[in-house]
Amino acid sequence: MNYMQVIDKAGTNFNYVIAVTLFIIGLYTVVAKDNLIKKFMGLNIMETACFLLYISMGAVKGGKAPIWTEGLKKSTVFVNPIPQALILTGIVVAVSTTALALSLMIKIYEHCETLDAEKLKRLETE
């Protein structure tokens, strides 16, 4: 595949490219930022990036939302409902993880008076 074709495919799969970009931005936040709350915002960005990937996977040109309403013919084109069903589960998982992590942070702050990863590391070794 030469680079012209790569650019062409990147244009068609633009949503995927954005999803991966967001994933990496999130990963950078998790790895490089010291503040724990910031780390978790990064993780949430990663999660939404994953979801964007899934939902874009299910998109169909000119597709309608997969709900049978009045006036829809049998030949109507629908988008793929499976990724949407999966992501509904994924969002719940994401918010559960966030809730648990945030409560851990509250507890850590009560004990250590800081949320900075570097300082916490120093406190841990003491």
Added chain:
Amino acid sequence: MIWRLDIILLLFLVATALIVVRTKDLLAAALIFGAYSLIMCIVWQQLSAPDIALTEAAVGAGVTTVLFIVTISKTTRREE
């Protein structure tokens, strides 16, 4: 397939994500994160996923942001 609004929304998404990462004030970052979720919600509406859009609006922009704000109010607002 992709029309102009989508491209703008997606680029805006990346921009908000970058702002969330760069903002030093955590409260502001949490609120911008709520805005990010709302944009995501519109993107999903554009991709004909109204169920997910509703969920994201209720959970991502609603509950997650509230939980972030509670945590910030209980801990610290500045990122050192």
Added chain:
Amino acid sequence: MNITHHFPILLDMVPIAAACTMLIIGKFRREWCYYWALFAISICTVMSAGLVWEVYKTGPISYVVGSWERWFGIEIYFDHISACTLLISGLGLLIIIFSKHYIAKEIDERKIPVYYSLILLNLAGMLGFVITGDLFNLFVMMEILSLSGYALVAIGEERIAQLAAFKYLVLGAVSSLSILMAIGFLYSITGSLNMHEIALYLPRAKDHIPVAIAAFALFIMGFSVKAALFPLHIWLPDAHSIAPSPVSALLSGLVVKIGICGLLRLLFIYRYVGGLINVEPVLNIIAWLAAITIVMGAFFAVFQDDIKMMLAYSTVSNIGYIFLGLCLVQSNALIGGIVHIFNHAIIKVLLFLCAGAIIYQTGCRRLSDLHGVGRKMPITMACMSIGVLSIVGIPPTNGFICKWFIAIGAMDAKKPLFAAALLFGALFIFAYYIKILNAAYFKKPRAEFEKRDEAPMTMLVPIVLLAIACLALGVGAYFPLAFIKPAAKSLLSTAIR
């Protein structure tokens, strides 16, 4: 209705139902929680014993939730690897029996219902993980078990517990996400979420090989965080040593194995040989990492004074053995690796429970404070010695078989360096366990250890049972091997149903 037909689903639903009612029961009487958890997990043990027997007799069982065809609904596929359920529910039962006094002493009284509920949820997640035949369901079950795992680490009141739990949480969440993304990649090129369907249709996706490779890499990354392979093991020693001892036993014995079960499922999808992509180079890299893990984990274990920290590092080392066994692409090594999943779970639960009993009775966890504890608690220490001997791999115990098989496999695969790494690891472990035995028996006993004072019955019974199991599985190695061999064969062969 034929209730035995529904065992696969009930196996997962019984602990969940018990966990959901636990808070209401705890509202009335806190003591009942213990018996309620015990009741639920006993039912699970009976059911999984029945299932394992059926698999042994007639082969894998398929059960589709919702009575659909398996490509429309979610399939529960109970095969030879799913026989882990017996291990999970059995060891879970022993861990819950052990918890009674230990937990009453260690954690806040108001958290007792929460504790049992979390243990049950964790076990339910693991049971669901090993029996499911659907990739996304695998992810959901993995989230149940990891979320409850993070919370169990943080349930103690110490400051370090929360920090360790947070470290575990961040790494675990990133790995879960990479697995979620990998599932998405596989779905986009095969159009299915059922593992058998994916295994069937993956070779046809010849136009999208880079996607398959990326999915494989993401899966490997995710599962090796869960299983604590070398560069990604940093969360393990803290989390496993700080948690209350029954929780450490649960996490170290069972939860880390889940990552390995996931890897086995993954290798089933991609196939060892003759699949869409040639996975051997990746497996080779993992084998090298596993060799490093073996030596390094054992090396760090030698320098620990804290008994639970030692055990945690030895878990790292043993995970290396299992990975090495799975990644040599050789039937003997594969059998050794799978058997080691079972055996290491039993040994590590035994060792952590012994450590827990010692900590409960004496209040000390440093080896230098435990001089002569063999006098005070002879039964516990005898059982711990059996565990120590089997983890080193002395012949009559069960630890010997797996290491023997892996070593033979390494030689057969013409990779003697790995066998050397294995020996080195065993040597380090030996040096370090000598330290435990030395401290317990041969040092001058401290004054307060002169009087005999054993742990309560609820602690002794599981420990003794596990020690007997260690010896029995070593002497009667026939049964596990007869069971594992078909599983290993089906993994290595290219035939898929």
Added chain:
Amino acid sequence: MRKVVVLCSLLICYVLLLFAVVNMPSMGDPDSITIKGPPGRGAVPRYLEKGAEECGGENIITDIILNYRGYDTNGEVTVIFTALIGVLAVLNRERKKISFSDMEQSPVKHSVIVYTIVRILLPFIFIFSLYVILFGEVGPGGGFQGGTIAAAAAIIFILVFGYSYSIGKFPTSWRINFEGIAPLTFIAMGLIGLFLGKNYLTFMFPQFSHTTNLTIARSMLMIIEIAIGVGGAFIFTSIFFAMQREDRS
């Protein structure tokens, strides 16, 4: 130094992932394997064609999450329950008797405007959440979304009317009964299938006529949606209460 290493490794990951997504099937292609599936085994055509008559919901996504892939949703509601139990394990439940010093001085509490608007708004939010829950079968929405909206209403209530007042309104001993209701209802509904001779979570049975089956399936969908909504709302309220509690003092 550390930053350079991090950036380089992230860049490598980025390039690899980009290479992967560029090679994925084109987005929006109506003939791709995800949509069509293998012949005879494609899940999507089947769901879209027969979903409404096989499961009783016009919204195909509701059909999938509660019926075809109901086991996943069973796991999902267990995940939120696990999150609540985890939060309780970390933070412990709030106590009634402690004086909530700074919590009582809620800055918005004394503002007449906020007070009045919230009082007027709350019933509407609750009704909207009910609408979202009950109409999940025919339109966008469902149990979890509605439950979250109800929880948001409860959170607004707590923020405006102060902590100890609202804990009197939603006491812990009362909330505790509803927190595990979603997985339990799911399991109860699933066991019906067992008793009628089919597998777990079956909604349609060959021994009944199609109309009876549709009635059974629709009522089961409705019960499960309501249970997920109620359970979700209570779980989020409890998490919020637990995070707001003060144990330092």
